[in-house]
Amino acid sequence: MSESPILTARHGRVGFINLNRPAQLNALNDALMDALGEALLSLDQDPDIGAIVITGSDKAFAAGADIAVMADWTYMDVYQSGFITRNWETIRQVRKPVIAAVAGYAMGGGCELALACDIIIAAESAKFALPEIKLAMLPGAGGTQRLPRAVGKAKAMDMCLSARMLNAEEADRYGLVSRVVPDAELQTSALKLASQVASYSLPALMAIKESLNRAFEGNLSEGILFERRELHARFASEDAHEGMHAFLDKRPPEFTHR
Ligand code: DAK
Secondary structure, X not given: OOOOOEEEEEXXXXXXXXXXXXXXXXXXXXXXXXXXXXXXXXXXXXXXXXXXXXXXXXXXXXXXXXXXXXXXXXXXXXXHHOOOOOOOXXXXXXXXXXXXXXXOEEEOHHHHHHHHOOEEEEEOOOEEXXXXXXXXXXXXXOXXXXXXXXXXXXXXXXXXXXXXXXXXXXXXXXXXXXXXXXXXXXXXXXXXXXXXXXXXXXXXXXXXXXXXXXXXXOOHHHHHHHHXXXXXXXXXXXXXHHHHHHHHHOOOOOOOOO
């Protein structure tokens, strides 16, 4: 029996998903993307989970779409089966914060998967690239859209047109990742960050994630209006009242995620 393409674990209110095709540097195939989507949706629906971490191995977060599988596909194969759309975009449905903990290669679809997460925390060994041009392909899982939003047009064009690979320090400087940590500390740092996030009120986290993502969807006025309505909605939550009263009472809040 073949090994599961992902492994899952729970640490308190954090759900961990480990991509698990080490011999192929976690190259993304349908079995892996189906399992990842299923795990993400299951954790998203679990009331005892407040944040999710996706990680890979020491050598690779994921080296991209599985080239061995794609090499002989035809246009009709990918068009009719809805390649990418069918199961790569499940992550967009997740309403809880998702953190990518990246060590080693995050290339092609692997880099795009990290970009689809809400926060990227990188080990010093992390390397980011969209090298599809070398295969006469193009980034097709959101890379041409999310990368320029993260690093700006000039850097994104450079990476996509020349296949330039960024190391962790460059990725940090360009705003692709939010923090860089020593390799040995990646998992503990990701867990610490995710645990902190997950300790906050879940509906507030979801509202922040949804509001922030709006910044990349529409114009400023609409975004501000959306944010204002989300803020008003906080006054209907028990946690917001608890948070403010706890501050005034000089005690830690006890959130019920309601
Ligand atoms: N797919 C399949 N196998 C891969 C792979 C990949 N992406 N990356 C690595 N592997 C396999 C290697 O073939 C090798 O297998 P064996 O020979 O041992 O059987 C094993 O993993 C170890 O790799 P290497 O021996 O190459 O390891 P190195 O340390 O020497 O090099 C590397 C590491 C990451 C620099 C190198 O493996 C590499 O360049 N890998 C390919 C990276 C890449 O080009 N990624 C982009 C893939 S294309 C689409 C939408 C989206 C996409 C496509 C279509 N449509 C809507 C139609 C997305 C495309 C991509 O992501």
